[in-house]
Amino acid sequence: MKFDTPATTNPIDRMKVVGRAHDRIDGPLKTTGQAPYAYEFHREVPNAAYGYVVGSAIAKGRIRSMNLNEARAAPGVLAIVTAADAGKLGKGKYNTAKLFAGPAVDHYHQAVAVVVAETFEQARAAAGLIRVDYQRAPGRFDLDQEIKTAPLHGGNSGEGSESPPEHRVGKFEAAFAAAPVKLDQRYTTPDHSHAMMEPFASIASWTGDALTVWTSNQMIDWGRTDLATTLGIPKEKITFMSPYVGGGFGGKLFLRTDAVLAALGARAAKRPVKLALQRPLIANNTTHRPATRQRIRIGTTRDGTITAIAHESGSGDLPGGGPETAVNQTELLYAGANRLTSLRLAVMDLPEGNAMRAPGEAPGMMALEIAMDEMAEQLGMDPIAFRVKNDTQVDPKDPKRHFSQRQLVRCLEEGAQRFGWSKRNPKPGQVRDGRWLVGMGVASSFRNHMNMPSGARVRLRRDGVVTVETDMTDIGTGSYTILAQTAAEMMGVPAEAVVVKLGSSAYPVSAGSGGQFGAANSTAGVYAACVKLREQVAQRLGVNSVDAVFEGGKVRSGNRTADLRQAASAGELVAEDKIEFDKLDKSYQISTFGSHFVEVGVDAYTGATRVRRMLAVCAAGRIINPKSARSQVIGAMTMGVGSALMEALEVDKRFGLFINHDLAGYEVPVHADIPHQEVVFLDEADDKANPMKAKGVGELGLCGVGGAVANAVYNATGVRIRDYPLTLDKHVERLPAIA
Numbered sequence: 001m002k003f004d005t006p007a008t009t010n011p012i013d014r015m016k017v018v019g020r021a022h023d024r025i026d027g028p029l030k031t032t033g034q035a036p037y038a039y040e041f042h043r044e045v046p047n048a049a050y051g052y053v054v055g056s057a058i059a060k061g062r063i064r065s066m067n068l069n070e071a072r073a074a075p076g077v078l079a080i081v082t083a084a085d086a087g088k089l090g091k092g093k094y095n096t097a098k099l100f101a102g103p104a105v106d107h108y109h110q111a112v113a114v115v116v117a118e119t120f121e122q123a124r125a126a127a128g129l130i131r132v133d134y135q136r137a138p139g140r141f142d143l144d145q146e147i148k149t150a151p152l153h154g155g156n157s158g159e160g161s162e163s164p165p166e167h168r169v170g171k172f173e174a175a176f177a178a179a180p181v182k183l184d185q186r187y188t189t190p191d192h193s194h195a196m197m198e199p200f201a202s203i204a205s206w207t208g209d210a211l212t213v214w215t216s217n218q219m220i221d222w223g224r225t226d227l228a229t230t231l232g233i234p235k236e237k238i239t240f241m242s243p244y245v246g247g248g249f250g251g252k253l254f255l256r257t258d259a260v261l262a263a264l265g266a267r268a269a270k271r272p273v274k275l276a277l278q279r280p281l282i283a284n285n286t287t288h289r290p291a292t293r294q295r296i297r298i299g300t301t302r303d304g305t306i307t308a309i310a311h312e313s314g315s316g317d318l319p320g321g322g323p324e325t326a327v328n329q330t331e332l333l334y335a336g337a338n339r340l341t342s343l344r345l346a347v348m349d350l351p352e353g354n355a356m357r358a359p360g361e362a363p364g365m366m367a368l369e370i371a372m373d374e375m376a377e378q379l380g381m382d383p384i385a386f387r388v389k390n391d392t393q394v395d396p397k398d399p400k401r402h403f404s405q406r407q408l409v410r411c412l413e414e415g416a417q418r419f420g421w422s423k424r425n426p427k428p429g430q431v432r433d434g435r436w437l438v439g440m441g442v443a444s445s446f447r448n449h450m451n452m453p454s455g456a457r458v459r460l461r462r463d464g465v466v467t468v469e470t471d472m473t474d475i476g477t478g479s480y481t482i483l484a485q486t487a488a489e490m491m492g493v494p495a496e497a498v499v500v501k502l503g504s505s506a507y508p509v510s511a512g513s514g515g516q517f518g519a520a521n522s523t524a525g526v527y528a529a530c531v532k533l534r535e536q537v538a539q540r541l542g543v544n545s546v547d548a549v550f551e552g553g554k555v556r557s558g559n560r561t562a563d564l565r566q567a568a569s570a571g572e573l574v575a576e577d578k579i580e581f582d583k584l585d586k587s588y589q590i591s592t593f594g595s596h597f598v599e600v601g602v603d604a605y606t607g608a609t610r611v612r613r614m615l616a617v618c619a620a621g622r623i624i625n626p627k628s629a630r631s632q633v634i635g636a637m638t639m640g641v642g643s644a645l646m647e648a649l650e651v652d653k654r655f656g657l658f659i660n661h662d663l664a665g666y667e668v669p670v671h672a673d674i675p676h677q678e679v680v681f682l683d684e685a686d687d688k689a690n691p692m693k694a695k696g697v698g699e700l701g702l703c704g705v706g707g708a709v710a711n712a713v714y715n716a717t718g719v720r721i722r723d724y725p726l727t728l729d730k731h732v733e734r735l736p737a738i739a
Contacts, residue, residue, distance in 0.1 A: 001528035003451075004582040006687040011550065012527065012622075013685075017488040017495055018692075021627035025480040025500065026244070035244045038216040039201040039276050045214075048203060049078055049116050051265045051275030052123035053257060054130055055109035055285055056101050059656025060139035060349045063103045063112060067131040071115060074129055076122030079268035082113045086264050092226025094254040095287075096321040096352045099230065100261070105134070106318060107351045108657035109284035114261040116269040139349035140316075141656040146346035147293050147314040153345035155323040159250075159515025160448035161360030163325045163343050169397045170338035175308035179299025183375045187296065187367035188723045189326075189706075190648035191658065192289035194356055195668050198246025199279060200286060204262035205272035212239040215259045218248045219512035220471040224505050226255040231263060243503035245475040245513075249639075250355035251287055252475070253514050283351070283649060283661035290315040290324045290353030292363045296371040304379045306336035306390045311368065314344035317353040321345075324353065326364035329446045329703070332591065333368070333408075335392035349656055355514070357639060358699035361447050362706075366643065366724060369443035369707025374720070383442055383711070384412050384421065395589045404588040404688035407619035408444060411595040411682065415442070415617040418680065419597040429718035429736045436601035437736065438612070439716025443707035445594030445616070449686075449695040450517040451585050454525030455508030455578030458487060458533045462572065464553060464565035466491050467499045468529075472510035472522040474502055477698060478628030479513065479522065485624060486523040486692070490530035492550030492564065508576055516592075516696025523624060524579040524690040532575035540567040579690065588688045592620040592700045596637070596708040602716045607732030609713055611641055614705075615678045621686040621695035633701035634677045640705020642669045646725050 012018050029035035042048075068080050083089070083102030091098050101110040113130055117123035140146050152165035176182065202215040211233070217223040217240070224240035245252060258277045266273040277285060292315045299308035311330035315323045327341040356362070376386035388409050395401040416422070424440040425431050431438040456470040468487050474480050484498040491498075501507065508529075511521035538545035543557035553564050567573060597615040602608070616633050623629045646667040649658040660666045679701075685693035706724060714720050719731040 001531060001577055002580050002582055003690055004584055007691045007693055010691055011490050012692055014489065017485045018624050019622060022481050022485060022495060022625050024478055024628060025484055026474060037198055037244050037246055038203065038214050038242065039274055041203055041214045045203050045205050045272045048272040048274045049118060049269055050120040050123045051262055051273045052115045052127045053111050053261060053277060053281060054113040054127050055281050056105045056112050057132065058105055058134045058136045059108040061105050061137040062135045063101065063105065064133040064135050070129040071126040074122065074126035076118035077115060077126045078118065078271060079116045079265060080113060081264045081268050088232060090229045090232055092229045092255050094222055094226055096318050096354065099257045107284065107349060109281050111257045111261060111285065114265045116265040116273055139656045141348065141350060141651060141653045143291050143293065143316050143346060143348065146316060146348055147344060150314055150344040150346035152342055153323055155325045155343055157325050157355055157359040159355060159359055160450035161325040161328040163328050163331065163341055166342040167331065168340050172308050172310050172338045172340040175338035176297055176299040179307050180302050181300045181378055183298045183371060183378060185296055185371060185374060185722060187294045187370060189292045189363040189366055190724060191291045191651065192356060192643060192647055193283045193649055193666050194249040194251035195663065195666060196247030196249055196251065199276050199282060200252065200256050200258040201276035202259040202262040203272060203274040204266040206266055210237050211263055213259055213263060214241050216245050216252055217242045218245060218252045218473050218475055218514050220473065220503060220505050221509045222253065222512065223255045223259065227259055230255065230260055240505040241503055242473055245473055248475045248513065249357045250359065250514060253355055256286055280662045283658045283666065287352045287354035288649060289356035289363065290317060292324050292326050294326060294367040296367055298371060298375045300375065300379065304381050304386050304389050306334060308338040309334065309336040310340035312342045313364065314346060315353065316346040316348035316350065319347050321353060324363060325360035328360045329364050330368055331397055332395060332589065333444060333446050334390040335396055339396060350651065358447055358702050361703045365443065365446065365704045366706035369704055370710050370722060373711045384416055387412055387444055401589055404590045405684060405686045406593060407682055407684065408593040411593055411617040411619055412444065415595040415597050415615055419615045424715065428715050433601065435604050437604050437716040438599065438601050439712045439714065441598045441708045441710065441712030441715055443596045443704035443711065445596055445700050445704035447516060447592050447700045447703050449590040449592055449689055450515055451581040451690065452511040452517055452521045453578055453580050454511035454521040456510065456525040456529040457508050457574065457576040458526065458529040460533060460537065460568045460573040462565060462568045464493065465497055465499060466493060467501065468526055469501045469507040470510045470522060470525060471505055471507045472502050472518065473513045475513045477513060477518065477632060478625055479518065481628060482519055482523055482624045483526050486526045487530055490527060490534065493553050508578065516699040519624060520690055520692060520694040520696055521579065523692050523694065527691050528577040528579045529575050532577050533573060536573045536575055537564065537567040584688055590686065590689055590695065592695050592697065594618040594700050596704045598708040598712045600709065600712040600716055602713060604735060604738055607728030607735060609645055609726060611675055611709065613675050616701055617680045617682065618697055618700055619682040619684050620697040620700055621684055621689055622693045623681045624694055626681060629681065629697050630679045632698040633679045636698060636701030637677055637705055638669050638674050640702050641673060641709060644706040644709035644724060644726055648725050
């Protein structure tokens with residue numbers, strides 16, 4: 001099905017199932033332990049051996065030699081595989097670094113060997129017996145040093161965030177110089193780890209030359225294709241399955257070490273192998289969100305009209321990698337006739353930087369939304385009024401191109417009313433609650449919508465049950481439920497009469513889970529398949545598919561009514577199709593908008609910050625399941641608190657590694673850190689987006705949170721921090737005097 005004109009009225013608009021809160025279909029399975037994750041397919045693979053990965057102890061250099069003798073002789077060892085005896089390995093499209101080191105080492109904890117043994121403990125013990133002689137080489141590990149000479153370099157996150165090396169509209173420098181009110185500040189964000197609950201894990205099993213992999217992966221077709229490329233075997237020889245994923249946040253978009261080494265280990269041991277990447281390896285062996293160094297300049301008239309705005313950002317990555325596209329939102333979010341954005345990329349020897357939840361906008365808005373508050377303060381304007389004054393309904397760099405829908409102003413104003421913004425004291429450091437300095441902060445939220453082809457197969461059984469099959473994944477986001485809701489709405493049955501099967505390469509290729517594009521595109525793919533199935537049903541029943549109404553398990557056309565199951569009485573009906581997009585998202589800028597409000601308390605004695613309450617107001621098209629959408633947003637808000645107050649991978653600039661590479665040293669929010677969170681979805685249906693009239697929301701809930709927290713901390717203390725995370729050491733000596 002081609003989607004190339006705005007959607008008109010269709011069965012989804014009835015919203016008898018879609019748009020209503022539904023419990024997660026997979027909820028009971030997960031809470032009772034019956035949902036198998038990648039490491040737990042014991043029934044399917046009853047005789048699996050265990051793999052254990054050995055990571056490089058240097059960040060840059062070569063392996064001179066490896067002594068495997070003691071390890072091979074250790075109890076229970078079945079095989080040891082290194083790059084030297086793995087055969088020729090390719091490199092997939094989506095990973096920057098190769099997944100097996102040897103003889104060259106590209107980054108710290110790059111895999112140098114996998115040990116396969118009868119038990120996990122035996123594999124781990126034997127791995128400790130491997131002796132590797134390295135030749136260390138000088139490396140580039142200091143972003144502040146490398147960014148000084150880094151060239152301009154455009155980037156594309158592949159998730160809707162894209163910027164050229166430099167983009168200009170009008171004459172920024174002249175307009176900025178002439179502006180009566182100016183801001184010129186620099187901001188930093190650190191490297192971040194995905195820190196998902198389920199580690200990277202896989203089970204691999206060979207049958208002849210055919211490989212089956214159960215793995216924790218967000219994108220089935222991407223992973224399968226890159227695994228075939230890496231191993232040098234036909235894609236058709238690989239079955240790739242990931243029915244349940246315990247969190248990914250972008251780290252599992254791509255093929256990683258666990259799947260490759262499980263496959264190599266299984267081939268060498270001639271046994272199925274299960275392998276979970278040990279937690280201390282995840283930060284350095286897999287991908288992370290790169291640190292940024294950002295400069296923002298804003299020039300305005302005295303009444304607050306932006307006349308010049310520039311956002312420049314630099315980040316680092318391995319050779320062949322790309323920059324964090326942190327300036328993308330600044331090209332679209334606020335008006336201003338004279339504009340400049342640019343990206344720089346420093347080539348470094350730290351582990352691979354790549355997609356992490358809301359790549360680009362998440363760190364970019366952490367800086368931009370502080371800058372907007374600083375500018376408002378210089379102007380003597382309310383921060384919300386300043387943002388509203390500079391709203392735009394057209395793409396600022398192409399005024400002929402309108403937004404498909406843009407309710408940013410309503411998000412800000414409705415949020416202000418709900419949060420009690422009028423009670424905020426605009427003078428910082430004035431409000432106290434006992435020993436706590438109290439402040440409020442606000443930030444806009446923005447994230448682009450991305451259209452991607454997505455396929456599905458739909459079956460109607462004799463008993464009237466509808467089955468959906470697609471390789472879409474559920475990474476904790478509620479995919480099973482929203483796809484069931486979509487099929488139920490289209491076929492006129494309750495959601496309980498729909499069976500959803502996900503996460504297998506045997507099913508049609510979907511958009512996959514990532515970039516907040518998964519829900520809207522995968523449901524649109526199911527919509528397309530259901531349109532075909534409805535046509536088959538109408539043909540079987542001898543009615544006109546154009547005016548047929550599917551409702552309550554029946555099909556009605558004119559004066560005729562028949563049971564839906566009657567259409568399958570002669571045999572199961574099967575329909576397959578995919579949604580494809582053409583030009584409409586080029587004619588319109590399709591984005592999502594929101595606002596974040598945060599109240600914090602800062603201990604006047606210690607400087608410790610506690611978030612007291614949070615509100616998000618989101619305008620993101622039709623919300624398919626408000627219950628699971630709210631879960632996505634509050635999870636994103638929680639992640640935003642972590643980015644603002646505690647999360648940072650600390651770089652050892654001598655040896656080129658993230659030194660706090662486990663959950664003991666890399667701090668993330670826990671329940672005690674998170675207060676009441678309120679989420680509001682504005683009523684919206686975007687007919688330019690897709691037939692569902694839906695867009696994504698899971699990353700919108702993150703974008704802007706860091707800025708809102710930072711602005712609240714400033715309002716509480718009067719101390720402006722521009723370097724994340726906002727730890728107490730950065731302001732404790734500058735807090736207001738204690739009476």
